[in-house]
Amino acid sequence: MKVIDFSKSNSIINKYMAEMRDKDYQHNRLLFRNNIMRVGELIAYELSKTFDYEERDIVTPLGVSKVSVPTDRLVLGTIFRAGLPFHQGFLNIFDHAANAFVSAYREYTDEAHTKVGIHVEYLATPDLNDTTLLIVDPMLATGGSMEMGYKALLTKGQPKKVHVVCVIATPNGIDHIRKTFPEDTTIWCAAVDPGLNEHKYIVPGFGDAGDLCYGGKI
Numbered sequence: 001m002k003v004i005d006f007s008k009s010n011s012i013i014n015k016y017m018a019e020m021r022d023k024d025y026q027h028n029r030l031l032f033r034n035n036i037m038r039v040g041e042l043i044a045y046e047l048s049k050t051f052d053y054e055e056r057d058i059v060t061p062l063g064v065s066k067v068s069v070p071t072d073r074l075v076l077g078t079i080f081r082a083g084l085p086f087h088q089g090f091l092n093i094f095d096h097a098a099n100a101f102v103s104a105y106r107e108y109t110d111e112a113h114t115k116v117g118i119h120v121e122y123l124a125t126p127d128l129n130d131t132t133l134l135i136v137d138p139m140l141a142t143g144g145s146m147e148m149g150y151k152a153l154l155t156k157g158q159p160k161k162v163h164v165v166c167v168i169a170t171p172n173g174i175d176h177i178r179k180t181f182p183e184d185t186t187i188w189c190a191a192v193d194p195g196l197n198e199h200k201y202i203v204p205g206f207g208d209a210g211d212l213c214y215g216g217k218i
């Protein structure tokens with residue numbers, strides 16, 4: 001399994017990350033969602049370099065141009081809620097992709113809020129057989145939501161290649177993907193943070209991505 005961590009090189013992604021992490025800046029939801037979307041757009045561009053391409057003759061008003069275009073049957077799969085602005089970033093770049101949506105939310109199963117259960121309640125997807133599947137979700141904390149989302153999607157076909165894309169990953173989350181996803185899965189992220197606190201939040205992370213995008217929930 002390959003892990004591509006964009007924080008290891010200097011790029012404008014780091015500036016967007018700084019804004020999203022900054023506790024005094026992150027509370028403007030419009031800016032937060034927009035930054036999640038922009039990180040999605042930039043990762044999408046880099047990820048597009050891994051697709052298969054074929055040369056096509058494109059007829060212009062003045063002649064014929066040979067252009068290499070991607071041939072992958074792309075599906076963008078997203079986990080509600082926090083995945084939505086990230087998904088939009090990918091869709092801005094891969095506008096011809098098919099789309100899959102799955103809901104997975106974490107809920108504490110004990111009073112001390114140290115154990116989380118994951119609920120999957122909604123799935124809408126095209127046929128996934130022989131596709132290049134990108135599952136995009138800003139947070140890869142324990143990896144449980146990503147695994148449950150993937151398993152729900154797998155009931156609708158076997159992708160040819162899977163990319164897991166997040167904004168912040170953790171070593172635990174990455175290990176979890178290593179154990180539960182195909183060996184040739186690639187993980188793309190804007191940063192890998194050291195770990196999780198006792199409530200299974202990424203530290204330092206940026207807090208609850210869903211709440212920062214859309215406000216609190218009961």
Ligand SMILES: O=P(O)(O)OC[C@H]1O[C@H](OP(=O)(O)OP(=O)(O)O)[C@H](O)[C@@H]1O
Nearest residue numbers: 081082105106139141142143144145210
């Ligand atoms: O790796 P995990 O430990 O499973 O955590 C990651 C999940 O947590 C967040 O969703 P959350 O459950 O907060 O739902 P929300 O998007 O509705 O806020 C995030 O968007 C991931 O789906």
Ligand SMILES: O=c1cc[nH]c(=O)[nH]1
Nearest residue numbers: 141201202207208209
């Ligand atoms: O830190 C975290 C962990 C899971 N989900 C979030 O939104 N934030």
Ligand SMILES: [Mg+2]
Nearest residue numbers: 208209210211
């Ligand atoms: Mg949340």
